[in-house]
Amino acid sequence: MSSFLKYFPLKSYFPWLTLALGIGIATLPLALENAYLLRVWMLLLIYALLALGLNLLVGLAGLVSLGQAGLFAIGAYCVSILATKAGFGFFPGFVLSMLLAGGFGVMLAYPTVRVRGVYLAVITIAFGIIVENIAIEWSSVTGGTMGISNIPKVSLIGTQLSDVQFFYLIGAIFLVGFVLHYNLIHSRFGRAMRAVTQSEIAARSIGINPIFMRTLAFVVSAVYAGAAGALYAYLNNYVNPDTFRFADSVRYLLMVILGGSGTVIGPVIGAAILTYLPEVFQALGVWQQFAYGALLAFVMFVMPLGIVGTVVHWYGLLQPKRAHSSQPWPAPQAEVDDLLEHRIERDSICLRTSSLTIAFGGLIANNQISEDVRTGTVHAVIGPNGAGKSTFLNCISGFYQPTSGKVELLGQLTVGMPTHALARLGLARTFQNTELFGQMTVLENVLVGFHTSYKGGMLATLLRLPIFFNEERHFRNLAEALLRYVGLSDYADEQARNLPFGHQRRLEIARALALSPKLLLLDEPAAGLTHGEIEDLKSLIRELASRHITVILVEHHVEMVMAISDRVMVLDYGEVIASGSVQEVQDDPKVIEAYFGSAGTREILATPVATVNRLA
């Protein structure tokens, strides 16, 4: 029984919502008195399918497409040509049209390597225009402005479907699309897409390839558009270029935005309103367009997150507020012990840089840095603001490519490797100004850190195979354990952006630990922490080192650096001015001059200006 329930989590709203939609679709033809209204409903479901696909692109991956009508056209023309010229049946043509549209999705995703936001929208507009133009001009294949008529009605197993039967076919395909849409949103892929949207830098640092995620989003949305286009061609038995214009692309985007982008049911509601409303407004005669526009403007003003998004937001406002509290950390957890267990030989070289140099224009930010970092040690990097410490971390973690020199991680040359590949090798990091996925919950932030540890692929995710549930439960338990480890359990369900700054740092560390890193780069982890919290941080870092995790620590909190570091490297103007044990560095006159300031500076200073002059 329990294993059965696992597949039908009754406390979730989704199975009930799907059931309600299914019953609605099954009974609708009985309630409609004429064939015209049935047609409107078929159109509505087709647009809803299209909008669901577009929602994955807009709501999850944060990419705006104003060329969706082009993909819709490709699906429609593909089945039409196959059915009229090659005699294809419904299903082969349907599948091929989805594949073809998916292929164009890859093509559309390519510009995202360079272009984002409104600039990308312009490219998608261009795509839509090109498709429309080809449909008009390539008349030997597309029939030109006349289009393709005589598309046969759908036949299955030798019998031609009645209108009601075809409605049920569309309904069934819509429901499959609806469930897969949900399954994708609520999976590691959906999380990873949202992560890439909210902080691409952080997503890369935990092993997610943003290009792959954006391509995936484009392909899936294109497949949905292709499927919708194929159904549309069979519904009308006729296609021509008039139905695939820029204005149609805009309407599809409106469906998603109006209903609530990123929500499960929003696109369906948006599609329903924008398809059904013109029917209702026909009674208004010449005022039809005016009423349509005015209503749209009004709804978006009152409900800026779209209908469903805003209702969910309002519901959230009604939730009782309470004070949250953090716990001391690190709090030992058996699950974390297993997660962080590494069998690497201590004192081997974990990271070696040789003559590492990086220049930005004329500014040499890192100059000939050669440094060995041994496994299981805490290696601090200190120096004045602007000395090139963060640049050094960015070079090691693949965010910057060095101008010259070598970086070896665990014996492997890593120059030229992208950040996400380095993360998969076992390099994790935190950021000076914290890079969290602000609009995801605290628990999701850690969970997304396990993205590359999952073995179940896309098929297991979409079909909800047992491995999906097992892995999801496994990693959820680990993520909860990591939150207990850093003392943030109480915040698990809150959005990360609502955390105080110091707690955001802890969360970043928990997310980095989810990678089970061999090398952990911490960029100013103590900034914004109080004395007690810094004491906790010190014990965490020492504990990680005792687990053979190598830590490179960029930090200004000198007392902490001196207390926990095995070695200290001092940078000034991009160059190593000292490197050695804590004692050696502390007594080095060059370091005192460049960084600490001379002893008793604070008392001696008569005016602040004097210091500035010394600094300059």
Added chain:
Amino acid sequence: MTEQLLRIENLSVAYGRVEAARGISLSVNRGEFVAIIGSNGAGKSSTLKAIAGVVKPTTGEILLEGKPVQGLPSHEMAKRGIVLVPEGRHVFADQSVEDNLLLGAYLHARRKSRDGHGLEGMYSLFPLLGERRAQLAGSLSGGEQQMLAIARGLLARPKLLMIDEVSLGLAPKILDFLFPLLTQLNRDGLSILLVEQLATEALAVASRTYVMENGRVTIEGPSSQLARDPRVMEAYLGKRAAAPKPPGASL
């Protein structure tokens, strides 16, 4: 009794379901240097943001010179003389240092000619900024950005300057410059409300200090008294409160 500049009563702030500040009451007298210390999540930043109008308080009263100002948007607060130097500095990264400063003087743009905004004064206070006046603010080091953020705040001619975490991510040498500078500004008559994680430093510069814990003010009083308070010493000052600081050690 000295004149009260700012007084807040029973102020609460919440983000989503997280209640950050719960019934905070505090005051700043004209010309006073007041600090708020406490751990992360205590509600210090939220209190400052509510006073600056960046977030709307859920309950409570904010009185500036006796007049209620709670619920006003942040640009109105700035007009009335409450200026916030935000946590993490938030300089306009793609504009030059000079343009950043001119934006600080935005409220007073109509009153004076370009030279009269007080830019030169800022450059003599922060000579490093003068050297870099044409450079993009985003290319400055963390310490220089903090100087720029403070200078930008000063140019708005605040009655009350609020600074959230002056020390965040800064090297010791920069702090050796900034903390005395704040003391100097206060001596020249500026009222300052400082939120700071480095309790030792905050207690050294502020005349009066509030300690916040878990959204509430738990201890308040003259800084010198708090520095000797065992509760404060244990939680926020650590051993360093008793032992003299080693030369060159951190703040």
